[in-house]
Structures are given as structure tokens and as C-alpha cells.
Amino acid sequence: MTTTLDSLLDDLAAYLGTPDTACVGLPPAAYTSTDLHALERERIFGHSWLCVGRDEYVANPGDYYRIDVLDEPMIVARGADGVVRALNAACRHRNMLVVQGRGNARSFTCPYHSWSYASDGRLLAAPHMEQSRAFDKASCRLPEYRLERWMGFLFVNLDDDAAPLQPVMASMERAVTNYRIAEQTEVFHYEAEWAGNWKLAAENSMEYYHHIGLHAGTVGVQMPAKGTYIPAVPATDDTFTHERCRMGERFLAGQDHPMNPRGDLRGLTEEELTTGYLVYVFPAFTMAMRPGTNNWLSFRPAGPERTTVLGGYLLWKDIARADPEVARARAEMIEKVNAEDSLATIELAKAMRSAKAARGPLSHMEGTIAQFYKYLARTLAADRAHAAKAMRQKERRVSRMISPAKQRHQGWT
Secondary structure (H helix, E strand, C coil): CCCCHHHHHHHHHHHCCCCHHHCECCCHHHHCCHHHHHHHHHHHHCCCCEEEEEHHHHCCCCEEEEEEECCEEEEEEECCCCCEEEEECECCCCCCECCCCEEECCEEECCCCCCEEECCCEEEECCCCCCCCCCCHHHCECCEEEEEEECCEEEEECCCCCCCCHHHHHHHHHHCHHHCHHHEEEEEEEEEEECCCHHHHHHHHCCCHHHHCCCCCCHHHHCCHHHEECCCCCCCCCCEEEEEEECCHHHHCCCCCCCCCCCCCCCCCHHHHHEEEEEEECCCEEEEEECCEEEEEEEEEEECCEEEEEEEEEEEHHHHHHCHHHHHHHHHHHHHHHHHHHHHHHHHHHHCCCCCCCCCECCHHHHHHHHHHHHHHHHHCHHHHHHHHHHHHHHHHHHHHHHHHHHHHCCCC
């Protein structure tokens, strides 16, 4: 039986009136529907801030790398003026991509007809165009996308009129202040494409419950699932959700582990020192943190059932410099964790097409997922939720009007 887009949106709208502890999973068709995928691209990814990398990737003037965000081919480059920009990578002549990969260059030369551009997007040269009455060199340049920075991360927005990034990050930023993210540097880089819907990857990245099985032999050793809880402070809002997981008893007692906190731990609370902290910024950016460390991932849909994943592992810069062995051991651990998460996404995606697939109840440890579903509902189905609420209110008013009349008719008053 085919599930329609209308049905999926009605299911999403219902989350807005449901307590987190009463929520069930999305309908399986939400992970395979081409219609829902198209709507998500339009309403979510076409207007949201999406993480596309870090300052380290373009540390020096002339540094650049290519990245595709949905159907937009981009060059992220640091110009000679030191400014980091996201440029459209298509030549303004016949739309050939002017560069691939990553590197350092003073300019980009299109391999098709040798038009060349400065690293800030200005057109430098266009051979044999003197006789074209349609050509104006002064007004020709590679278009820019909105790009803003947060704590060393680079975010782009495909909507030229979108609100700034900072208000999106503000609530979460207050919650992570003591982790000193701005003092961290990347020691492990990750890029892959996972064979599954982006929401499967996202859900997996925002809860610790799966430490009981999927990560039982890796990060679940130090942070077993039973220690999972959702902090009351700060309260989640429309921009993010979060969760913590306590370290196991023997590690609290001092047993060594590659992920134990190291470095300057002043300013961190007891809770921050003894738990893992996971924050998920809507729609598709996650950070799993310990003091001085950050395993981050960013998700972009590459189709209804494929997800492009970009991420890395960060350490405080002084630890990375002073103890390369710590960086190596942790990078090795995180590589295993990401492989486990990739496998989970792939296997879940296979099951979503089963005729027997169903919506299962969420654990109290998966309140973050319930909050994610409510974000989807607000973004994709708010009109339906408002209409349903208005209808319920109308029905209650009518019921109150009818009941006394019915009672009088039956001689009850």
C-alpha cells in the first residue's frame, strides 16, 4: 500500500500535540518517499544553515575545496584578502565547473574555454570575447552563497534572504560554553555517503540509547546507555535538542580509557566532566562532546535514500600538539564509531521498504528524536497542525453547546 504525502504530513502534524514520552517513530515511508524528500529539500535544506567544513580546510589565502550542497556546486575559498567565501563553481560562460578537489591557487581557470577567476570570484580573463556584444567583463563574476562562521565551523545557506546564523546557534552556544569549542582543531576528517535517508542518519546521531548495542564495544564501554538522560537545563527550543550520558562506574572511579578527559579542565562542571554531551542543531548538525573533544557530523540528502556525511574529530589545540598519540588513539576509535553508525543507517534503510515495517515506540532515552520529529512537523506540516487544533476547538465548543440542549430534551434538567 502506497503512503501519500498528505498522509505523511498528517502524521508529522500529530507530533505537535503529543508528549515526547508518548511518541512513536516516523512511518517507514517517511524514509523512502520521493515526494517528502522533495518537500524537505525545498522547505528545510533550501533555507537552513548547513555546515560545510571548518576554518582549517582553508587556513591560508588561496586555499580552496569543492563541495556540492544539494544541486549547488560550490567552491569554498579563502581569498587573497583573507575572507572565506562560498562561490558557485560553474563558469559564467557555458557552466563548466572551474575546479575540482582541493588545493591552493591564486585563481581558477575553467578547463573548457580557459576563462579565469580570482579566488574572490572576480573574472580575470575571457579569451576571444572582444566581439561579443553580450559580454561585460566588469559585471561577470562567480556568484556567492551566504557563508557564516561559528566556532571554527563554516555554514552556508542557499537562501540569500535567510536570517543570520547566530540566532540559530545562540541557545546551544550557551549550553556548550565550557567546552571551549573555539580552542579545538580537527585531528580526524570524515567524508562518506551512507545508503539511507538523511533522517535515519540524523536520528542515530542524536541519542545514546544505541550504546547498549551498536556501540557496546567502542564508546559504549565508557558511556553505557543506562546513563542516558535529557538535561532539564537549558530547555530545548526550536533550534536544538540535547542529551547526556554518564560515564560508567569504573571510569568514574579512575580507570583509564582513550576518551578520558585530558588537558586544562578548569571551568568545567562536575556534570560536564563525568558525562558525554550530545547536541543536535536542526536540521542536520550534531556534536558529541567530552571535555576538550568533539565528534561532529553534518548531513545533506543526496537523494531519498542516500545521505552525504561530512564530519571530523576535534581536540583542544594544546593537547593535539603536545600528545599526538592521544589524537591517534581517539581518531582510531571515532573511525570505528562512524563505521558502526554508517552500518546502522544502511541496515535500517533496507528494512524501511518491508511490508511488515511499523512505527515503534520511542524510549525515554530518545526524547531528542521526539524533538526532532516536532521540528520536522513545525517546518513541513505546521499548517495542518494549526487546522487540526482549530477543528478540535470547534468540536469542543459545539459539544458544550449541544450537551445542555440534549439534557433538557431528555428531561435531565
